[in-house]
Amino acid sequence: MAAAWAAAAVFHVGENRKEKTSLLKTFTSRDEIVAFISAKIKSAENDPLIVKLIGSFRATVKTFAEAAIVFAAKALDYSTTNIQVEGVDEADIVKTDGRLIYAASSNGLISIVEAYPPEGMRVLSKISIDGQVIGLFIGEDRLIALVEEAVKITAPSESEREAIIAPLPTYFPWRTSVRVFDVSMPEKPVSVGEVTLEGRYVSSRMIDNYVYVVLTYLIPVWTENLTVLPKWAVNEGWREISPPNIYYSDSIEAPSSYTLIAAIDILDVKRSTVKSVLTGYASRIYMSRSNLYVTFPVLDRSLGGWGRTEVYRIAVNGLDIECKAKGEIQGEVLNQFSMDEHNGYFRAATTTFLYEPSSGTKMESNLYILNADNLEVVGKIEGLAPGERIYAARFMGDRCYLVTFKKVDPLFTIDVSDPSNPRVLGALKIPGYSDYLHPYDEDYLVGIGKEAVPAEEGDFAWYQGLKISLFNVSNVESPEEVAKIVIGDRGTDSPVLFDHHALLFDRGRSLLVIPILEAKIFEEDYPGEKPPWAYGRPIFQGAYVFHVSPKDGIKLIGRISHMENSGVDPMYEVKRALYINETLYTVSDGKIKANNLADLSAVSEVSLW
Numbered sequence: 001m002a003a004a005w006a007a008a009a010v011f012h013v014g015e016n017r018k019e020k021t022s023l024l025k026t027f028t029s030r031d032e033i034v035a036f037i038s039a040k041i042k043s044a045e046n047d048p049l050i051v052k053l054i055g056s057f058r059a060t061v062k063t064f065a066e067a068a069i070v071f072a073a074k075a076l077d078y079s080t081t082n083i084q085v086e087g088v089d090e091a092d093i094v095k096t097d098g099r100l101i102y103a104a105s106s107n108g109l110i111s112i113v114e115a116y117p118p119e120g121m122r123v124l125s126k127i128s129i130d131g132q133v134i135g136l137f138i139g140e141d142r143l144i145a146l147v148e149e150a151v152k153i154t155a156p157s158e159s160e161r162e163a164i165i166a167p168l169p170t171y172f173p174w175r176t177s178v179r180v181f182d183v184s185m186p187e188k189p190v191s192v193g194e195v196t197l198e199g200r201y202v203s204s205r206m207i208d209n210y211v212y213v214v215l216t217y218l219i220p221v222w223t224e225n226l227t228v229l230p231k232w233a234v235n236e237g238w239r240e241i242s243p244p245n246i247y248y249s250d251s252i253e254a255p256s257s258y259t260l261i262a263a264i265d266i267l268d269v270k271r272s273t274v275k276s277v278l279t280g281y282a283s284r285i286y287m288s289r290s291n292l293y294v295t296f297p298v299l300d301r302s303l304g305g306w307g308r309t310e311v312y313r314i315a316v317n318g319l320d321i322e323c324k325a326k327g328e329i330q331g332e333v334l335n336q337f338s339m340d341e342h343n344g345y346f347r348a349a350t351t352t353f354l355y356e357p358s359s360g361t362k363m364e365s366n367l368y369i370l371n372a373d374n375l376e377v378v379g380k381i382e383g384l385a386p387g388e389r390i391y392a393a394r395f396m397g398d399r400c401y402l403v404t405f406k407k408v409d410p411l412f413t414i415d416v417s418d419p420s421n422p423r424v425l426g427a428l429k430i431p432g433y434s435d436y437l438h439p440y441d442e443d444y445l446v447g448i449g450k451e452a453v454p455a456e457e458g459d460f461a462w463y464q465g466l467k468i469s470l471f472n473v474s475n476v477e478s479p480e481e482v483a484k485i486v487i488g489d490r491g492t493d494s495p496v497l498f499d500h501h502a503l504l505f506d507r508g509r510s511l512l513v514i515p516i517l518e519a520k521i522f523e524e525d526y527p528g529e530k531p532p533w534a535y536g537r538p539i540f541q542g543a544y545v546f547h548v549s550p551k552d553g554i555k556l557i558g559r560i561s562h563m564e565n566s567g568v569d570p571m572y573e574v575k576r577a578l579y580i581n582e583t584l585y586t587v588s589d590g591k592i593k594a595n596n597l598a599d600l601s602a603v604s605e606v607s608l609w
Helices: 002-007 030-044 048-070
Strands: 094-096 100-104 109-114 122-128 132-139 142-152 171-182 190-198 200-207 210-218 231-234 237-240 246-248 257-265 273-279 284-287 291-300 305-317 320-330 339-342 345-356 360-371 377-384 389-396 399-405 409-415 423-430 433-439 444-454 461-472 480-487 504-506 511-520 537-549 553-560 576-580 583-587 591-596 602-607
Touching: 030 273, 094 132, 094 576, 100 132, 100 583, 109 142, 122 602, 132 200, 142 200, 171 200, 171 210, 171 257, 190 210, 190 257, 200 284, 210 291, 257 291, 257 305, 257 320, 273 305, 273 320, 284 339, 291 339, 305 345, 320 345, 320 360, 320 377, 339 389, 345 389, 345 399, 360 389, 360 399, 377 423, 389 444, 399 433, 399 444, 423 480, 433 461, 461 511, 461 553, 480 553, 504 576, 511 576, 537 583
Parallel strands: 246 273, 389 433
Antiparallel strands: 094 100, 100 109, 109 122, 132 142, 142 171, 171 190, 190 231, 200 210, 210 257, 231 237, 257 273, 284 291, 291 305, 305 320, 339 345, 345 360, 360 377, 389 399, 399 409, 409 423, 433 444, 444 461, 461 480, 504 511, 511 537, 537 553, 576 583, 583 591, 591 602
């Protein structure tokens, strides 16, 4: 966790300031940008804390770059991508419109499959993509593919090069493109436009006919007088982001990155717009229908490392993008579910990592409520669950649910109905932890994570198989785990634990489908008593289909696998599941299978290779 956290770090050093955060401005010219960055670099080059952390970050970026080089008519009822905010779609590798399935494979192919009716399922067409397909959107007879690739750049000669903070990586890490296809005739998809941006992909959303993409562009500082501005292109017509479209704050001490926010009209990409913020390395985003919140970990001198988070609120309306406010909170934001906008307030849950030379890293968690207009903190809870970090979070109206973990799993229920006075109402301590929380309804919550066995020595626990829990939170002061099921032994895993898009849930059908790699510990591998740290061997990969309800608990209905032989073949690892009417579809890189939802009997399958 610490390594991932450091890799997402920002080079803004946060003081314990009492004055209000500096107002955001925009630049008027390229010369002004050059002068601003050069002055900040000069003032930072003798700061050992900045030099040390920036050097390690740039090394991480180089590692990322090197690694990248290697690499119509609708049915009556169908499932959609598991998203956080209604009306704000999220990119995923599989999409459906109720008749067609669009599936992106790791080999760079996008397959368009006529999936309904299932008996006649067939591949209509394939699109070959250069680069890695991050995700897809669909809408208005458009297929939008987000593609990422590494690009080699030409650096100045050694005589021209003067490294001020740290050496520049040989390769510019990432270039991200948004490719739009007309799929009104799915048998013959037609490319209708492309927007390409220099920068590493952070996240994206789609609202109505507009796709919003957030990227980070590392500033290649070679000499004092050379500042490279981010470039972007519409249909290969390249241009630099103009200085008036770049926001900044005087409070930043060592600017290292531009965060790019692009708004793309899927019906006419030529109308696209791009804005930027000169800051550090973008970490997480949350988006409502009117605001995009981007977070940046920052340095805190009192902690000697990464200890705070900057939050920027960016108002969005179609192609209009405007950076409106900036705020700061203590700690690190885990993921998008640690953030939320509700009734004019922005809420965020964080974990603070405090380094103490005598005892090492000390952790504690916090909850902050900010006025969404100016991002000033109006209410908070700090110092929650000392020694533990947040593993999962979920905001649901006037309630917040947090899972922290080190040896046992406390599920905290928090009242956030009064923004100025959030209160912990209850806590449930059970073995294991949840990595992801999903609302069943107002009174029940599904948790997906790992079972755990407390270590006999030491303040930690050994995680075991995959655990699915059903929590009754109707009595917020005394939450209960009313049902649970554990799949496999230590080594069992699921993409749901790190990517919520892999989850299929439908309350009306009491349906829960999760791709799982099940591992089992065999007696011959560990004769005698099985040690809690023992890993099992993979025995099965596929979709596990569950019936979940408060009345019946959690019941395994059956399993669907794509494996054609014994063992686990990555090509046939089930990654996603969806339903259309009464048919369940499971998707791997190699195939799509259709099974009857009533009894999971096979209906048909189609190869994607």
